[in-house]
Amino acid sequence: xxxxxxxxRYLVIGTGKKITLECSQTMGHDKMYWYQQDPGxxxxxxxxxxxxxxxxxxxxxxxxTVSRIRTEHxxxxxxxxxxxxxxxxxxxxxxxxxxxxxxxGQGTRLTVV
Amino acid sequence: xxxxxxxxQNLTAQEGEFITINCSYSVGISAxxxxxxxxxxxxxSLFMLSSGKKKHGRLIATINIQEKxxxxxxxxxxxxxxxxxxxxxxxxxxxxRLTFGEGTQLTVNP
Numbered sequence: 001x002x003x004x005x006x007x008x009r010y011l012v013i014g015t016g017k018k019i020t021l022e023c024s025q026t027m028g029h030d031k032m033y034w035y036q037q038d039p040g041x042x043x044x045x046x047x048x049x050x051x052x053x054x055x056x057x058x059x060x061x062x063x064x065t066v067s068r069i070r071t072e073h074x075x076x077x078x079x080x081x082x083x084x085x086x087x088x089x090x091x092x093x094x095x096x097x098x099x100x101x102x103x104x105g106q107g108t109r110l111t112v113v
Numbered sequence: 114x115x116x117x118x119x120x121x122q123n124l125t126a127q128e129g130e131f132i133t134i135n136c137s138y139s140v141g142i143s144a145x146x147x148x149x150x151x152x153x154x155x156x157x158s159l160f161m162l163s164s165g166k167k168k169h170g171r172l173i174a175t176i177n178i179q180e181k182x183x184x185x186x187x188x189x190x191x192x193x194x195x196x197x198x199x200x201x202x203x204x205x206x207x208x209x210r211l212t213f214g215e216g217t218q219l220t221v222n223p
C-alpha cells in the first residue's frame with residue numbers, strides 16, 4: 001500500500017492564480033519528494049524534505065515553494081501560475097532507512113491557461 | 114549525457130513475446146529502481162535492486178553493479194503491460210533522492 005495521496009488529480013486554472021497542490025501520507029515517514037514531469041519526459045526532482053521544518057530545492061529549478069509543518073503533509077504552492085507551469089507534479093515518499101522503496105502518489109496534472 | 118540512459122525509447126511487441134528493457138548508468142549508486150507509469154500518470158514501484166536479480170510474477174529485474182547496467186524482462190507479455198517503464202537510481206552521494214531515465218514506452222498488441 002503506497003499510502004500517499006495527492007489532490008487534486010487534475011487542475012485547470014487561469015494565469016496569475018495561486019494554487020496549492022496537496023500531498024499527504026499516513027505512515028509518518030520523514031522523507032517526501034516533489035517531482036515534475038513534462039509530457040513524454042523524465043521526472044525531475046524539484047523539492048524534497050527529510051522531516052518537519054526541513055525543505056530543500058531539488059535538481060530542477062522551480063518557481064514553486066513547499067512547506068513541511070507536519071510530517072503528514074507536504075504541500076506545493078505556486079503563488080502566480082503561468083502557462084509554463086503546465087506539467088504533471090508527482091509526490092513521493094521514502095521509507096525508513098537509506099535504501100527503501102519509493103512510493104508515489106497518483107500525480108496532479110496541472111494546466112494553466 | 115544523462116546519468117541514466119534507457120533503451121529502447123519505444124518498444125512495440127506482440128502479445129506473448131519476451132521483452133527486455135535496458136538501463137545503463139554512469140554514477141555510483143546505492144540502489145536502482147524500476148518503475149511503471151500508466152497513461153493516467155500514476156507511478157508504481159516494480160523493483161528496487163542493489164545486486165543480483167529479483168522476480169515478481171512475469172517480471173524479472175537484474176543488475177550488474179560492475180558494468181553499471183540493469184535489465185527489466187517481461188515474460189509472456191500482455192496488452193495490460195503497456196506502459197512507460199522508468200529506470201531510476203539512488204546515487205551514493207545524494208542520499209535517498211532518485212535520478213530518472215527518460216523511460217521506455219512499451220506497447221503490447223493483442
